[in-house]
Amino acid sequence: MTEIVVVGAGLTGLTAALRLAESGYRVHVFERYPRPGGLARVFEIGGERLESFYHHLFTTDAAYLDLARELDLESAIEWLPSRMGIWTDQRLWDFGTPQSLMRFRPLSAIDKLRFVFWTLILQRSERAEPFADVTAKEWICNHQGKRVWDTVWGPLFHQKFAEYADRVAMVWLWRKVYLRGRSRSRSGLGERLGYMRGSFARLVEALADRIRGLGGEISLSDEVRRVEHIDGSFRVITRQGEVRCDRAVLAVPVPDYLAIAGHLLPEADAGRLLELKSTAALCTVLEMSHSLTPYYWLNIADPEMPFGGLIEHTNYIPRERYAGRHVVYISNYLLPHDPMLTLSKREVLERYLPALKRVNESFCQDWILASHHFKADYAQPLVTVGYRRLIPPFRTAVPGLYLSTMAQIYPEDRGQNYAVEYGDRVARCLIEDLQET
Numbered sequence: 513m514t515e516i517v518v519v520g521a522g523l524t525g526l527t528a529a530l531r532l533a534e535s536g537y538r539v540h541v542f543e544r545y546p547r548p549g550g551l552a553r554v555f556e557i558g559g560e561r562l563e564s565f566y567h568h569l570f571t572t573d574a575a576y577l578d579l580a581r582e583l584d585l586e587s588a589i590e591w592l593p594s595r596m597g598i599w600t601d602q603r604l605w606d607f608g609t610p611q612s613l614m615r616f617r618p619l620s621a622i623d624k625l626r627f628v629f630w631t632l633i634l635q636r637s638e639r640a641e642p643f644a645d646v647t648a649k650e651w652i653c654n655h656q657g658k659r660v661w662d663t664v665w666g667p668l669f670h671q672k673f674a675e676y677a678d679r680v681a682m683v684w685l686w687r688k689v690y691l692r693g694r695s696r697s698r699s700g701l702g703e704r705l706g707y708m709r710g711s712f713a714r715l716v717e718a719l720a721d722r723i724r725g726l727g728g729e730i731s732l733s734d735e736v737r738r739v740e741h742i743d744g745s746f747r748v749i750t751r752q753g754e755v756r757c758d759r760a761v762l763a764v765p766v767p768d769y770l771a772i773a774g775h776l777l778p779e780a781d782a783g784r785l786l787e788l789k790s791t792a793a794l795c796t797v798l799e800m801s802h803s804l805t806p807y808y809w810l811n812i813a814d815p816e817m818p819f820g821g822l823i824e825h826t827n828y829i830p831r832e833r834y835a836g837r838h839v840v841y842i843s844n845y846l847l848p849h850d851p852m853l854t855l856s857k858r859e860v861l862e863r864y865l866p867a868l869k870r871v872n873e874s875f876c877q878d879w880i881l882a883s884h885h886f887k888a889d890y891a892q893p894l895v896t897v898g899y900r901r902l903i904p905p906f907r908t909a910v911p912g913l914y915l916s917t918m919a920q921i922y923p924e925d926r927g928q929n930y931a932v933e934y935g936d937r938v939a940r941c942l943i944e945d946l947q948e949t
Contacts, residue, residue, distance in 0.1 A: 513538050514946060515757040517748045519736045519772065522550020523928055524916050525763030526719040527579065527935025528942075532761075533726035535943050540757070541728065542750055544735035549716040551888055552928060557799055558835025561711035564886040565795050566823045566841045568594075569706030572694045573929035575936065576715075580708075583718040591704040594828050597807035599814055599871060600663060604805060608703075618663045623656075627664075630655045634686050635693030640923040643682040645897055651682040667813035671820035672845045673791065676894050684895040687923045705808075707829055712928065739773045741910055759946070761914045761938055765790070765890035766904075769915055776910045784902050788919050791845045792853055793891035796860060799882040800838040803827065804872050817867045818852075819844040837881060845892055857885035892926065893919045906941045914938050 514537045518529045521543035533539045547553055554561040569576060569589065580586045596608035606612035613624055637643075643651065648669065652661045665685070669677035692703075708714055720730055731750070739760055740747040746760045762769050766788050774782050798804075808828040812820050821843035831838055842864055846852055852860065861883055868875050893899075903922055906914050916938035921930045 514759065515540070515755075516759045516761065516942070517542065517746065517755060517757040518761045518763060519739075519748070520550065520763035520768075521545075521548035521720070521730060521732070522763060523552060523716065523719075523931035524550075524935040524938075525761070526716065526723065527932050528761050528763060528916060528939040529723050529728055529730075530719055530726075531936060531939035532942065533723050533728045535939075537946075539723065539726075539728040540755060541723065541730045542734050542736045542748070543730065543732050544751075546733045548720050548730065548732065549713060550931075551891070552712050552716055554711050554713040555797075555884060557797075557839060557882075558833070558837055560833045560835075561713055562797075562825070562834070562839065563711060563713075564797070564884070565793060565888065565891075566825065566843070567707075567712055567928060568828075569929065570691060570694075571704060571706070572691050573706070573927075575933035576929040577706075579719075579932050580715055583715060583722065585708065585715055585718060588709050588714060589706045590709055591706050592828060594703060594705045594808040595806065597805065597810045598664070599810060599812045599817070600667065602814075602870075604807075604810070604871065607811070619659060623659050623663075626656045627660050631689060631693075634689040637686065637690065640683050640687070643686040644900060644923070646682050647678060647897060648680050648682045648685045649678045652685075664813055667815055668811055668820070670815055671812060671817075672892070673894060674847050674850070676789070676847075676896065679894075679896045681895050681897045681899060683899075683923045684925065688925055691924070705828065736772055739776070739913070741776055741913070744912070746912065759912045759914070759942055761916065761942065763916045763935065763938070766917055766919050767890065769917060773908075773910070773913065776908075776913065778909050781904070781909055785904060787902050789894040789896075790848075790890050790919070791892045791894065792848055792850070793886075793888040794844040794846055794853060794860070795886045795888075796842040796844075796857070796864065797884040797886070798838075798840045798842065798880050799834075799884075800840060800879045801881055802875075802879045803838050804840050804868065804875065804879075810871075817870070818863050819867065822871065848889070853887065857883065860885065890918065893921070895922070906938045907945070914942055 516537050516539050518525045518541045521541050529539045529541045551565050553564050598605050598607040601618045652665050735751045738749040746757050748755050810822040819842050823841040825839040916934050918926045924930050
């Protein structure tokens with residue numbers, strides 16, 4: 513029987529492993545962390561599990577929803593309304609609907625009309641090509657106007673991409689606007705976002721159980737350190753030992769892929785991979801006695817603020833599930849060299865406190881009952897002009913070695929749905945190749 517190793521037990525790796533096990537192959541998944549799930553890992557507040565990094569679904573997330581249905585979890589997904597705001601011009605504003613935009617005073621009437629008109633155009637544009645070779649800054653300034661860039665998009669891009677903000681391709685923003693517009697229209701009720709009661713860990717656990725039920729193995733806390741290609745098969749060296757296999761799927765970030773298997777690649781392939789850039793994520797989760805804002809999602813369009821977003825989870829999911837506590841994520845995307853990534857939880861929180869006071873002048877530190885601090889080294893690919901030529905294929909230059917990584921997701925953005933979709937896709941590639949041999 514063909515032996516296949518999958519490196520990485522995030523949603524991509526687990527989905528690929530499920531499809532391979534369903535096709536009759538013997539699968540062994542290795543994961544460095546003690547729990548599966550990758551960026552969908554969880555912790556607990558008030559006895560209820562919660563994601564370390566905020567997650568929700570859109571109605572257009574077909575791959576994830578199909579998998580949830582397959583695993584008998586579709587009924588666990590709740591579709592609830594959300595409210596979006598923006599912090600700019602030293603205050604909070606409703607944002608995200610045409611009505612709220614009309615009341616948004618930082619933009620003139622002409623700016624608002626251009627903003628709405630071209631947003632509608634983006635929502636109806638189905639082809640990526642017109643947006644792939646132009647920066648978001650150039651496109652927005654030319655169509656929506658410089659004031660819209662300076663007031664809305666520019667500060668948000670700088671919060672997320674720092675010195676790369678002016679180089680991000682318009683295709684990245686177009687796809688987010690397009691998918692969000694489709695999600696709103698498909699619900700028929702305005703925007704509804706999906707959340708799995710009991711956390712998205714339920715799907716991760718169901719995946720793992722299904723894989724094991726099909727005879728697959730999942731080794732946790734066993735980091736893969738190197739993959740060797742020997743006589744047409746592979747030797748996978750882990751922290752705890754080594755295994756041999758006929759095929760290997762690496763469902764890991766690009767830097768990990770290069771560390772594990774970069775020595776097997778042609779120099780040109782490795783060089784292209786090194787050109788792929790990404791940001792890290794720093795996510796602080798606050799358990800609070802009071803609500804901070806009236807919004808679920810608050811974008812921070814202010815370069816003086818030390819973070820890029822406030823996601824108040826309990827303005828979306830009832831706080832009674834978390835022992836009555838208000839739960840707020842403080843979102844911060846940072847380039848890998850940013851010194852904030854080296855700070856302790858206490859030091860990070862000290863930087864954030866004055867900004868939280870700006871957002872809500874009634875806020876005081878005593879509202880914080882507990883805080884949690886999470887980091888992900890690879891959280892958001894930097895999609896600059898020309899990005900398409902850098903995207904690595906699922907089939908690598910090494911026969912039998914496959915790659916599925918966040919950097920391949922294009923023109924969509926990263927997220928649970930595309931982790932599932934790309935896990936399906938890499939498994940199909942491998943199965944097709946095996947059937948041809």
